[in-house]
Amino acid sequence: MGPGDPELVTLKAARLIGSADVVAYHAGVGRQSNARRIAADLVPEGCVEECLTYPVTTGTTSHPDGYAGALADFYVESADRLAAHLAAGRDVVLLAEGDPLFYGSFMYMHDALAERFETTVVPGVPAFAAATAAIAWPLVRQTDVLTVLPGTLPEPELARRLADTDGAVIMKLGRTFPAVRRALEAAGRLDHAMYVERASTGSERSMPVAEVDPGSVPYFSLVVVNGDSVHGRGRREALPKPATPVGHEGAASGELLVVGLGPGPESWSTPEVRSALDTVDHVVGYAPYVARVPQRAGLRRHASGNGVEIDRARAALDLARAGERVAVVSGGDAGVFGMATAVLEAAEDPAYDGVAVRVLPGLSAVQAVAARAGAPIGGDFAVLSLSDRLKPWPVLERRLRALAEADLVLAVYNPASRSRTEQLVRARELLLEHRPADTVVVVGRDVGRAEESLVVTTLAELDVASVDMKCLLLVGSSSTRVDRAGRVWTPRWVEA
Structure with missing residues (x-):
């Protein structure tokens, strides 16, 4: 209708x-x-x-x-x-x-x-189309992204999504309006948000969100956030660009922080990391990791896709060189197959000699999976990424063989993906040349998240087809065992 x-x-x-x-x-x-x-x-x-x-x-x-x-x-x-x-x-x-x-x-x-x-x-005709027509306000142009959000979302999630999009429509107001207003302010979008009530009817009214009386907001109302404000286009005033400061209280000008968020829930991020993220003006990283950082007023987010780590590192270094407070975020620990190495590689450019890089430790995925299983890395262990995107397969094969012969517990990151389905098959065959078929294997998937699963199996019975990039594998040594309660552990001692 x-x-x-x-x-x-x-x-x-x-x-x-x-x-x-x-x-x-x-x-x-x-x-x-x-x-x-x-x-x-x-x-x-x-x-x-x-x-x-x-x-x-x-x-x-x-x-x-x-x-x-x-x-x-x-x-x-x-x-x-x-x-x-x-x-x-x-x-x-x-x-x-x-x-x-x-x-x-x-x-x-x-x-x-x-x-x-x-x-x-x-x-x-949806209500938001009538609302944008009423205020004659373009939502998005060209390649801009429009996000439609229910006001019933948790406030931190609403703020994060508002910060990550160009244009936005927020539905389902009424009692949710105070939280919506706070989320807009945290995302830096309050000055570019319009409130529209009962669009296209005789009782239609509209005004800036900042001027709305929260007690007067009915369910049949919505908020429109102009995508032009992000890019400085159109008639309305653009979002203010961050100034280039001479220095910041509590943080050295020109310092870049590289932090690990941990592998799962917020509680697995260290207090040091959470405190550091509260002091920066910019968060840079792979989009799913940037999405895990709570939005707050003044924080600008720079999310990008996979495979552009060096470009991402340079962008962060450029911001830090200009005096901005910047954090590059990784999942798990930033130094374990994370962004720390990419940042230090990019920082070798003499242009960044004035930028101090500080890496803050985080809980790694191998620790999380091992803890869920018991204590499989209680003895000597090695960590290896099975991705051959940055190293040739013959190198991986040589390292796998050496680790198998050394009888070390092996943690395998990046075991498989949609485009890499054969590497794990070949790795399993190689390991079976040196390890018995009943070698304990732990497959941890999405550990710390709602979809978490943990499978304890053997090298011979490992279902390779069920493994993907969400998994981390722990391949036991000859002394790794499973106790009566199903806990996996490796002794600290090794027989002569």
Whole structure:
């Protein structure tokens, strides 16, 4: 039905409503349906109307399964009501505000009914399109990225995503508005955010977010963040560029920090690293690692893809040389197959002689996987990356053979990827030439994250096809064992 103005209803939607046997619509408790109001002049006389009234509109309910349970039951009941009409051969039009598949209740009816009955979805003008038109504010241009965000996201996550995008739309305001405003301020986007309420209706109003009274914000409102502000384009004032300072209190001008965030949750980052990240103006790194740094006011983020480590290091060094406070971030420990080496390699350029580089230690993935398994690296062990992107396979093969013959526990980083599927197969074959088939192997995947898994197997039974870049492997020595509780450990001593 579009955002509110009856003239924004599509011709197709108007035609279908006019020929419907049944017109259904959702409504809040004790409230008129906005969708029904928009369609007031289109609903034919004599058709059956089904008002699907939500049992609750906030998180408070006496339902034994809470708010989610109350809504789940409501959607089942609503689907049953519509199914009865459809089974009787009646055409049903379900009115939806905005676009039916954009944060709409229609989706739940579609999930329940589309496989049983012929279904057509008619697109509509979404609310954010009406809002941007109302304020005549371009959201994005050319290769800009637009992000649509629900205001119900946790505040730190909302701030991070706002900092990482060009243009943005924030939906689902109401009670979430104070947190949304704080997130905009933390992301440095508050001065370029407009609030729009009831777009395209007679009660439409808009103003800068900074001027909005939080107590006056209804659910039918949204925030538009202009992508032009990031690039200094358009009529509106660009975001301020960081000044080039002479020095910073508590941090030497020209210093670049290289930090390891740890392999998983925030609690695995060291207090030293968290404290350092609170003092910098710029965070530089591979996009998934930059995304792990909480956003705050004044922090600028520079995320890039894989395989451009030296370019990333030079960009960070350039910022530090200009006097900015900069941190380059890695997962795990930055010195273990991380950005520390790339930064020091780039820093060999005499142009960066005035930049001090300091590497802060972090918890490494091998430590995390080993701890989950027990104590497999309690004795001598070696660490090796199986990626042959930066070193030829014959070198890897020679090192694997030497480590196998030395009977060391072996931690294998980067064991496989979509483009590297044969290296682990060949490595396993080589190891089996020197290690018994029952050698203990630990496969840790996403350790420290919600998807974490840990598999204890043997070298002979290792399922190579199940291993990818999210995994780290620990191949035991001849003395590594698994105890009765399933814990893997390697003795500190070695028999003569």
